[in-house]
Amino acid sequence: MTHTSDKSAVRLRGLSAGYARHTVLHEVTVEVPRAKVTAVVGPNGSGKSTLLGVLAGVITPAAGVVEIGTRRPAFVVQHCAVPTGLPITVWETVAMGRWAHRGAWQRLSKEDKALVGAALERTGITDLASRRLSSLSGGQRQRALLAQAFAQESDLLLLDEPDAGLDSQSRRDIAAAISHAQANGVTVIHVTHDLGEASRADHCLLLQNGRLAAEGDPQTVLQHLRAERMPA
Numbered sequence: 326m327t328h329t330s331d332k333s334a335v336r337l338r339g340l341s342a343g344y345a346r347h348t349v350l351h352e353v354t355v356e357v358p359r360a361k362v363t364a365v366v367g368p369n370g371s372g373k374s375t376l377l378g379v380l381a382g383v384i385t386p387a388a389g390v391v392e393i394g395t396r397r398p399a400f401v402v403q404h405c406a407v408p409t410g411l412p413i414t415v416w417e418t419v420a421m422g423r424w425a426h427r428g429a430w431q432r433l434s435k436e437d438k439a440l441v442g443a444a445l446e447r448t449g450i451t452d453l454a455s456r457r458l459s460s461l462s463g464g465q466r467q468r469a470l471l472a473q474a475f476a477q478e479s480d481l482l483l484l485d486e487p488d489a490g491l492d493s494q495s496r497r498d499i500a501a502a503i504s505h506a507q508a509n510g511v512t513v514i515h516v517t518h519d520l521g522e523a524s525r526a527d528h529c530l531l532l533q534n535g536r537l538a539a540e541g542d543p544q545t546v547l548q549h550l551r552a553e554r555m556p557a
């Protein structure tokens with residue numbers, strides 16, 4: 326992985342990646358604009374989460390070049406991907422976002438604690454801070470994971486369907502938290518099946534069968550997706 330330094334936060338050239346002998350992404354070449362929200366859309370199994378996994382550094386590309394021009398990405402997985410039995414509180418979950426800065430066994434500084442408090446506030450879960458993660462609803466757990474990402478103070482936020490299965494108020498709150506991050510210079514890459522949410526992004530990527538089928542202005546890309554779904 327190398328680094329970009331211009332108006333693109335991420336640049337992929339000829340990226341192929343997948344699992345064992347199963348190649349999922351095929352020769353993806355794309356640039357993601359810095360300090361903007363980019364929605365990633367596409368059918369189930371088209372490779373959206375795999376793309377995030379490559380950007381987060383948890384999946385090693387089989388071929389191609391990945392250039393990331395930001396500090397370490399913060400990766401928010403779907404709340405259902407996190408074991409529900411973890412014996413930790415919401416505050417501890419969010420404080421883990423500071424480990425990259427302090428190490429897991431270091432005491433948190435006053436500044437770290439303030440950042441954890443601010444992340445809890447921004448995601449509307451300050452009153453849940455002492456609750457066990459395992460006792461939360463799906464939507465509350467999703468907010469805690471988002472708060473952990475905010476506490477990392479990363480310049481690149483990778484979100485895998487943060488709004489899936491949430492009620493409309495939670496979706497609005499999460500959308501507002503994403504906009505707030507973007508307004509503060511964070512590059513957001515947001516995998517979503519919510520086409521309304523995708524249409525409000527600054528930029529959009531459409532994946533189909535592991536290939537980039539369209540990219541650019543969300544309205545144009547989503548028209549392309551709708552046309553694919555309803556052939557004339």
Ligand SMILES: Nc1ncnc2c1ncn2[C@@H]1O[C@H](COP(=O)(O)OP(=O)(O)OP(=O)(O)O)[C@@H](O)[C@H]1O
Binds near residue numbers: 369375
């Ligand atoms: N850990 C894994 N091991 C092997 N194959 C996997 C793994 N994770 C995903 N896949 C396969 O890779 C392909 C792409 O999956 P991926 O999760 O990236 O798609 P997606 O676009 O995010 O789908 P969805 O919209 O359903 O979340 C699918 O065929 C899936 O079965």
